[in-house]
Amino acid sequence: MLTLQYIGTNYHGWQVQPNAVTVQQCVQDAIERVTGVRSPLTGCSRTDAGVHAEMFCCVTETEATIPCDKLVAALNAWLPLDMAVTDCREVTADFHPRYDARGKQYQYRIWNRPARNPFLEGRALHVKRPLDVAKMQRAAKDFLGKHDFSAFCAVGSEVEDRVRTVTQSTVTAENGMVTFTVAADGFLYNMVRIMVGTLLDIESGKLAEGCIPSLLSAGDREAAGHTAPACGLYLTQVYYDG
């Protein structure tokens, strides 16, 4: 199992696509350079184009006898500079980085000052008007618990069971950065970005304060907020047992 970090800006998400560069493809290329064999690589999630990862886990199988710590250095020599392997460990053959994950944590970062921040270009959403953080904090609490998140799932997703349990949902503000942190046992397609769009629409008054419980029970994607841009989204933790 490899643990990765990457800046998603230059990639069309995780998963290999026919005509676009992806993170998965770059990691497979690096593994092939090091081991001489192109191996399947299974990820813990399909991050979208432009989404970043501070922790992403993926699993491959290799006959190579390189020790784990040497493999980290060898892969990093071949990977593009906007991604890196931070850890490598042996797992059992039946381990699956997606199905065996107990849950994940994402952060959505909003730079909330009038002027752009060049250090956060492509790494946070820029909102110029001063956000009412207390209002967003009150709204974020309504995501907590076990709900059908159909209203917070992109149209076209084929997932049938849309019940997820959100265990953390907070909004913090520090030095101009407003951060939404959310953990759950699983996430639907675009779920965090629609949650953030909904929080921003509640903040601006476009959606009514206290509307989240009724959005959840109605399950209508059209009634929820907009999909916030990918650039602010980070996969920050993947939780496994043991």
Place this chain on the structure above:
Amino acid sequence: MLTLQYIGTNYHGWQVQPNAVTVQQCVQDAIERVTGVRSPLTGCSRTDAGVHAEMFCCVTETEATIPCDKLVAALNAWLPLDMAVTDCREVTADFHPRYDARGKQYQYRIWNRPARNPFLEGRALHVKRPLDVAKMQRAAKDFLGKHDFSAFCAVGSEVEDRVRTVTQSTVTAENGMVTFTVAADGFLYNMVRIMVGTLLDIESGKLAEGCIPSLLSAGDREAAGHTAPACGLYLTQVYYDG
């Protein structure tokens, strides 16, 4: 007076050069776009190629009657995305951003984990071996006070008075990032980068612990440490009276 932030990676430093793109030139271009006139622009310091600024001050003169807050937004629309104006205020005609500065603060950032950090690519020096931070902290204290910093000035500098007063010189470590913070009434050419190279050479044992006082009194650049790379250096504060 404009306050700027920029990522120095893509620029040959602040000052306009005949055949290389610089920060000064980009800001002058943006001012010309907004006001219609190309005006002289005086900076608070000459940062080197690859050095970053979280706070950089520069002064121009304009006949334009655009209010300061509108000017910030207008300039940011024309500036490259790796730089931004964060503040604009009127100053008296005799104000000089360099000579009127009481002092400046720089930070030098070192990513100190075995694996690369893609989010810090070009934004911190990567040192893989675990640094003895306590040893660096002890050495950094020796820079405090009023000294002739000739040993910490790049060969070829034409500055005659090399006496500077260092008022802050600390090394901190947090979540893998080792940060050297130094404030002084002024800095010589490459001074912070040579200070950092010297701290790293003391840490590694290449230079003797406790050598800084004798390096300062001898004033020999050759006896001090190496010049650390530009990518870890940030101008973080410029201090003015009032």
